Structures are given as C-alpha cells and as structure tokens.
Amino acid sequence: MAAYRIFGKTGLMIWIPVSTIIANIEVIQTVKLFGMVATLGNVTYATSFLVTDILSEIYGKRSASQAVWIGFFSLIAMTILMNLALFFQPLAGDAFAEQTHQSLSNIFTIMPRIAFASLLAYLVSQHHDVWSFHFWKDKFPGKRWLWLRNNFSTIVSQLIDSVIFTFVAFYGIYEGQVLIEILITTYILKFLVALADTPFVYWATHMWENGKIRREIELE
Numbered sequence: 001m002a003a004y005r006i007f008g009k010t011g012l013m014i015w016i017p018v019s020t021i022i023a024n025i026e027v028i029q030t031v032k033l034f035g036m037v038a039t040l041g042n043v044t045y046a047t048s049f050l051v052t053d054i055l056s057e058i059y060g061k062r063s064a065s066q067a068v069w070i071g072f073f074s075l076i077a078m079t080i081l082m083n084l085a086l087f088f089q090p091l092a093g094d095a096f097a098e099q100t101h102q103s104l105s106n107i108f109t110i111m112p113r114i115a116f117a118s119l120l121a122y123l124v125s126q127h128h129d130v131w132s133f134h135f136w137k138d139k140f141p142g143k144r145w146l147w148l149r150n151n152f153s154t155i156v157s158q159l160i161d162s163v164i165f166t167f168v169a170f171y172g173i174y175e176g177q178v179l180i181e182i183l184i185t186t187y188i189l190k191f192l193v194a195l196a197d198t199p200f201v202y203w204a205t206h207m208w209e210n211g212k213i214r215r216e217i218e219l220e
Helices: 002-007 009-026 042-058 061-085 095-108 111-139 143-170 176-196 198-209
Strands: 030-033 036-039
Touching (some): 042 143, 042 176, 143 198
C-alpha cells in the first residue's frame, strides 16, 4: 500500500517482482507452524494476488495481466542470473568469498526446480485470478460487491497455486504425509491472507477515488 501511495500504478507493478522473487527464496525453508510443516514466503507471495486484484479493479484486466507477465519475467531472470553467477569460482584464499559462494550455492542450486514449479503455479493461478476477478465483476458489478470478486477469485487461485507448487517442487523430496501437511498449511495461510487483504483493496480504491494517487496513466 505504501508503494501504491508513493508511486501509484508503477508501485504496484514494482511490488509484483519484489514479492515473487523474495517468496521464491524464502520458500526453500520449511518450518513448523501450529504443529504442521509449512514453507516460508506464503504471506509475501500472497500479496501479489492483492496487487493483481487492485490493478484489475482500478486499471483493468490488461494492466493486471501485464503485472503477471512482469513477475514471470523477473523470476526467470533471477534464476538464470543467479545460476550463472555460481559458475564463477571465489577468489582462492579468500575465506569470506568462499563462504559466501557456498551459501549462494546452497540457496540457488535447487532454484531451477523451485523456479519451474513456481513459474507453472504462478502463471496458472495468477491468470486464473485475473480471469476470475473479471468474471465475478461482470456478474456482480459495483463497489458493493468488490469483497465478493476479490475473495472468490483469490481463494480459488491460491488453492490452484498451492497444489501445483507443492507437488511439482517437493514431490520425491518429502514423504507423502509431509507433502500433504505442506499443502494444507500453505493453503490455510494463503486463505487467511486472502480474507485479510479485502480491506486493503477497498483502501486502494478509496485512495484512487479521492485523488490521493497520481493519475498520469489513463484508465484502460
């Protein structure tokens, strides 16, 4: 919301690659939440759905789809660049450089599989979110129904994302029970975030309607 208030539509576009890249680094760490196995990055990643919903509501379907592709490109670029960086060997005798290289290797050598899972889940779920948002907007137009299209589109899209990512990224790495725990816990967190982001969509539209957002970019 700070990015939107300060930079307008550009701030929303910027947040998409920020949230996507950070979430895909954090997701490699599993933790215990409420006694169940979960991955980090869920809340960060869930904010990308908030952004596409705001873009859909205020700027239209074209802007929301453009944001999805920006996130897609950013994740590909990050994966390629970081894996290319690992081909360079640290300076011999420089203990700090060697330690840093090993740390980067531990994080990014498994990124191709994580990135593929994320890209697939991201494209399917985000495009569904944009499509679904406008589907419900056509069925229930008007600001009074904003909560409905925001929640209906995001809740289903989050489920699609969780199922695709969990099984593509971690199948064969974790046992079946752990996979199910990751899926359930991940979706519960995303579901709660989806419900919690509705006030922020209303807040964003309120700022727009009251002239608190720069309008140098025309509505589509």
